[in-house]
Amino acid sequence: MHVHDLNPKKTLWAVIIFVVLIIVGFITMKRPTMTYEQSVKQSVQMLSDTSAYYFYPYQLVEVLNHQNKDVVLIDIRNKYEFGQGHIPGAKSIPSFDLAKKENLNMLENYKQKKIRVVLYANNQLEATGAWFFFRQVGFENISVLLGGYDFYAAHQKDLEATYYDQNVYLKGVPRYDFAKVAKSAVTEAGTTQTTTKPVVFKRRKKATVAAGGC
């Protein structure tokens, strides 16, 4: 004789509660807000095609003149730095707030409308990590501003002219002939090499002592 045999309804209730709990669990389960849209292989391959993600400083001219309305600038530096100075028309979203739901929705919205989003920070390196991450989670409309805000601030009067001095802000290129520099560095720095002659000691011959005796 089993206890449930006395009251079969009890078993039924237990089953219903059990199922309801599981359903509630599934519904309230926290889903990841972002998923990788690019595989690792695709991400690595993408890096070799720099034209797809570089935004050159001279391209800013059209954006600042309101000729190109399909570009949105996002300043990912903190609010203080943004307040100190920023590119006109740029939105301020500090990098740690990028993953907030409203910002993700905004990025998704731009993606749907095929609007190009350009991330920038003080220099290219500071924006590279965030840019590369958002590429991997599927925002293929995201680019990175070469040179960053520092370059813009220094050349904001003649942005168009920077078309010709790409070597200044283009990263990844060697600025020196490393093999040559590595051999000749110190002499170029102006240090003189003095040769010191070793001091030669000469032992004085011991005078042989007059071997005593008279």
Add this chain to the structure above:
Amino acid sequence: MNRNYIILTFLMLALAVGTLFLHLQKDTKQIQPEALLWDVLQPTRYVTTDQVAKRLIEKDPSLMLIDVRPAAEYTQFTLPGALNVPLDSLYTSAALANFGIPGAKVVLFANDAIAADEAWVILRRLNFKNNYVMKGGLNGWVETIIRPVAPAETAPETAFEQYNFRKAASMYFTGAKMDVNKDQKAKVVFKKRKKTVVASGGC
């Protein structure tokens, strides 16, 4: 057997099988996007050229240098003891075997920090830890270590200490001869040995 138990058993089994398909990820080795973004935004992965130079001079066995430039540039010049893992062939089993070695600290570098940083993001996504990026890359290496710039007269003491270190490091890495300052040349002092008094004759 009670019919209720049979139903319950099947229900449990069905749910258990269901959970199998719940989180079927293609590659469980990868970390979650949120975690990756958090790590990407931290600046802790950057090391300076000075730190790398110091470790190289000290011959730190845990230091592992990885050059992510193309092989052609690597054969021309690289840092002492660096291995070559070109960025475009990073995601191959042969290249990934260099990472995740317990106790090793991997420093990635390229002509500057951009390519090394991108390699770092990929490695972090694949859940490799203890990787670092040399800030400034080889361009920075030349500007700071190989050709150090003397600090201004008003610079703090630490700047001079750093400059002295860099000058010495430059000599170490380029094989240049030490510059000897004349004023500091030690004077060799001769001390005459006292003549032992010869037993003055006599018998």
